[in-house]
Amino acid sequence: MNNILKKLNDFSELVMFKHSIFSLPFIFIAMVVAANGWFGWRLFFLGILAAVTARNFAMAFNRYLDRDIDSLNPRTENRPNVDGRLSAKSILTFTLLNALGFIIVAAFVNKLALILAVPILLVIGSYSYFKRFSYLAHLILGVSLGLAPIAGVVAVSETITLWSICLSIGVMFWVAGFDLLYSLQDIDVDKKLGLHSVPSVFGAKNTMLFSKIAHSFTVLFWLLFVINSGSGAFAYLAVIVSAVMLSYEHYLVNKDFRKIDKAFFTVNGYLGIIFFILIIIDTIAN
Template identity: 55%
Template sequence: MAKFIQILKDINELIVFKHSIFALPFIFVAMIVASKSANDSIWFGWELLILGLLCAVSARNFAMAANRYLDRDIDKDNPRCVSRPSVDGRIGSGNLLIFIWINALIFVIVAYFINSLAFWLSFVILALLGAYSYFKRFSALAHIMLGVCLGLSPIAGAIAVLAEVPLWVLLLSFGVVFWVAGFDILYSLQDMEYDKKMGLFSIPSIYGVKASMFICGVFHFLTILFWLLFIISANLGFIAFLGVVVSGVILYFEHRIVRRDFSKIDRAFFTLNGYLGIIFFIFVLVSLW
């Protein structure tokens, strides 16, 4: 029993399950807005809730495990990453591959039971999630690629309910893309010197701190712009608009914290961004309710 519990702890450390908080609120934002537009009710049913959660968890497990597997050669020499289960031997390469394929299979099967569009797009989504790890080896667009991976979440949520992709969810997703890409630039400031040494591509390693902060600021400005357009396009009203304003304030403080002290990057990355997604969801929920 103790060994089984330890395995679960190692898997949790591998995939950092608590970071699911970044994508889940936006999946549910898309699902409640889609349900309201289709059925005049924010509740989309228990079946879609369970299937949506299974898809979200399995897709993220696949993405994180694939990233850890493909980055083993990079992580083994990075002081920040050497204690990861995929590097220190707690989870071997064979077991990691089994975990990756099991979650890919779960994702595809669950998508099949949602609708045909979700099923066929599940293969495209897995391909994009798996491709992310390669981007940092040849392009600083890796930040955008990570944003695209999480930006697929609300699109998947809308497809689950509507079996189509309306304009408003594309605007929401573009906001998520630039939100994630921006805070990934901040996060990669920690590895700036290591990336230079290893010849890896990131905006901080190529352009330096000041340019990175500026680009991140532009990305987060675009985030707020797209979310405002989402609110307008989906006719969500004043309360949802306030949610975007509050999100903008959170992003402002995130930048302020990082500018003052790089040692607080984890606080800005995990704590503030985690709150942002939940708060955004709550404001949209109240606005619809």
């Protein structure tokens, strides 16, 4: 039993399971807005399973491909895919099982979800390749998590609405923006290994500027989401709070690069939760 629990913990560390908090709120935001309230326990559990299996697939596939890179980076050399705790075969098996699980879950949701399942997996899996030849990898990561709101509205209404696209684009810029800041930690390693991250190509100062621009677009598209969805005052408040929190995130990083972890995990984690809570309140109030 102890060995099983240890392996589960290793796989959890491999995919950084606790970071699922970044994607879960926005799929449920889309589902609440699409249903104009509670969408039912069935879709609730299917939504969790879809988000978790998709993210597990993307993270595990990335770790599988990045074994060589992670072993050369002091920040990542102790990850389970590098230090021998998990074999390449077990990681690949885990990746394929989660891909299959995502497709099966999509089949239980509806026909459009099933049709989109494989294309979604191809998109979220492509991030692992992009950073080897293009600094647009940060945007691809944003696209991967930005698919969550579209998946949410598809699950509820089997359609793709304008407001869900606006919400998704906002998530895309949000993720790309904070990934730019997070990647500042690896600027020297990326240069050494010839990886095409924005910091290694454009430098730290420009990277921080690009992140600010990305987060400005985040606020803009979330505002367009609220307008096009016909949401009320609490939804507008969610956008305002998000803008304040993103500004605080940049304040932390500008003040001290060592605050990147706090900016990345704490601020962004709470942002999604607060946004979700305010959307629920807005739905109840209206």
